[in-house]
Amino acid sequence: MTGVLRRVSIVLMAAFLLVALGPGMTVPAAAGHQEYGVRGVWLWGSTVRESGAEAIAKDLEANHVNVVFLLVRGTAGTAGYKSGLAPLADPNRDALAEMIAACHPRGIEVHAWFVFNQDKAYTDAHPEERLWHRGKPDTGHKPYEITDGRVCPDSQAHLEYTNAMIREVLENYDVDGIHLDYIRYGHVVFCFCPHHYEKAESLSIDIERVREAIGKTFYDGPWGKADPQYIFNAYEDEAYPEHRDVKAWMDMRADEVRDAVESMRSVVKQLKPNAAFSASLMPEGALADSRTYALCHYAQRYCDAELYDFICPMAYHADYGKTPAWVGTVTQGAIAESNGKPRVYAGIQAYGKVTPQDLADAVKAARAAGADGFVLFRYGEVSTEEWSAINEALGEIGR
Numbered sequence: 001m002t003g004v005l006r007r008v009s010i011v012l013m014a015a016f017l018l019v020a021l022g023p024g025m026t027v028p029a030a031a032g033h034q035e036y037g038v039r040g041v042w043l044w045g046s047t048v049r050e051s052g053a054e055a056i057a058k059d060l061e062a063n064h065v066n067v068v069f070l071l072v073r074g075t076a077g078t079a080g081y082k083s084g085l086a087p088l089a090d091p092n093r094d095a096l097a098e099m100i101a102a103c104h105p106r107g108i109e110v111h112a113w114f115v116f117n118q119d120k121a122y123t124d125a126h127p128e129e130r131l132w133h134r135g136k137p138d139t140g141h142k143p144y145e146i147t148d149g150r151v152c153p154d155s156q157a158h159l160e161y162t163n164a165m166i167r168e169v170l171e172n173y174d175v176d177g178i179h180l181d182y183i184r185y186g187h188v189v190f191c192f193c194p195h196h197y198e199k200a201e202s203l204s205i206d207i208e209r210v211r212e213a214i215g216k217t218f219y220d221g222p223w224g225k226a227d228p229q230y231i232f233n234a235y236e237d238e239a240y241p242e243h244r245d246v247k248a249w250m251d252m253r254a255d256e257v258r259d260a261v262e263s264m265r266s267v268v269k270q271l272k273p274n275a276a277f278s279a280s281l282m283p284e285g286a287l288a289d290s291r292t293y294a295l296c297h298y299a300q301r302y303c304d305a306e307l308y309d310f311i312c313p314m315a316y317h318a319d320y321g322k323t324p325a326w327v328g329t330v331t332q333g334a335i336a337e338s339n340g341k342p343r344v345y346a347g348i349q350a351y352g353k354v355t356p357q358d359l360a361d362a363v364k365a366a367r368a369a370g371a372d373g374f375v376l377f378r379y380g381e382v383s384t385e386e387w388s389a390i391n392e393a394l395g396e397i398g399r
């Protein structure tokens with residue numbers, strides 16, 4: 001950086017700090033967005049119960065965070081609010097009410113964050129709604145049910161239950177939005193539950209051909225050595241014997257995810273039209289070279305993201321062995337693939353092997369690529385040094 005540029009940056013940063021740290025400044029959340037863009041964090045209910053909402057909100061305010069995504073139903077299926085439907089995470093605490101009371105006076109939005117496809121409390125009570133694996137060599141390639149809480153993503157009963165919880169939150173809490181997570185399949189080997197067998201038949205899909213193509217991808221067998229690219233090639237290439245069934249099956253799964261999103265969206269928009277409806281999405285579907293991979297594994301399509309007010313592509317660069325610049329690549333792809341319809345807030349990795357400089361670079365890369373903001377995963381993983389680096393980066397880029 002040249003001396004002149006450095007001086008300009010320092011002046012900009014000083015101006016930013018004066019504005020941001022001015023005494024008694026309380027900017028309404030909406031105005032804050034316009035001026036600075038969204039700066040969000042994902043936050044666990046357990047963190048609220050341990051650290052206290054007031055202390056967290058104070059810390060968020062000091063670091064110019066203007067949106068919080070509070071986990072109200074995680075993979076265990078317990079509720080982080082006073083629910084009449086799900087077992088409570090802690091009967092003596094209401095993390096959602098506590099966070100709203102602490103955040104709203106400070107101009108910080110609170111969005112209720114729901115995990116969709118894993119819900120241990122629910123599947124323990126309703127084992128018939130569980131997710132089923134395609135089958136491995138040690139099950140004689142026979143499908144088997146998963147018992148860790150994962151739900152068949154096409155379970156209409158679980159969707160209705162989730163809608164009832166969303167309704168419950170919207171009716172009883174002044175939340176600023178509903179945020180979905182795990183709104184996808186976890187892997188291409190799912191789901192071969194009895195319901196999906198019936199569904200495949202009704203759609204004239206030969207489910208055994210699909211299972212065979214998955215088998216050829218992961219396991220050695222009568223077909224020879226496993227070919228890790230097989231199922232993806234079979235989806236794309238008509239020359240593969242399973243092409244027609246694999247394509248119909250994968251498109252069916254993606255349609256299921258879209259239908260579930262539409263159903264939840266209509267609940268949100270009917271009850272509280274101004275509440276934002278959003279989701280965190282896997283990053284691969286944003287990139288041309290991994291779009292088929294993303295479709296076959298996750299059944300998640302960025303072209304369906306028009307159903308959301310905003311999306312957060314989880315561009316967790318360190319987990320993917322990439323540099324922070326990759327956050328910009330994913331952001332760009334997400335904006336292009338979703339046709340610019342939803343706002344895009346880059347999901348940034350703050351856990352594991354990341355440095356303060358990484359976070360600063362990731363925030364800058366997101367901004368340069370046209371993101372409307374960023375969300376850090378997660379509050380509790382961001383050190384004082386990392387917050388400083390982020391704030392310094394934001395000062396340099398003028399917001």
Ligand SMILES: [Zn+2]
Nearest residue numbers: 152191193196
């Ligand atoms: Zn199923």
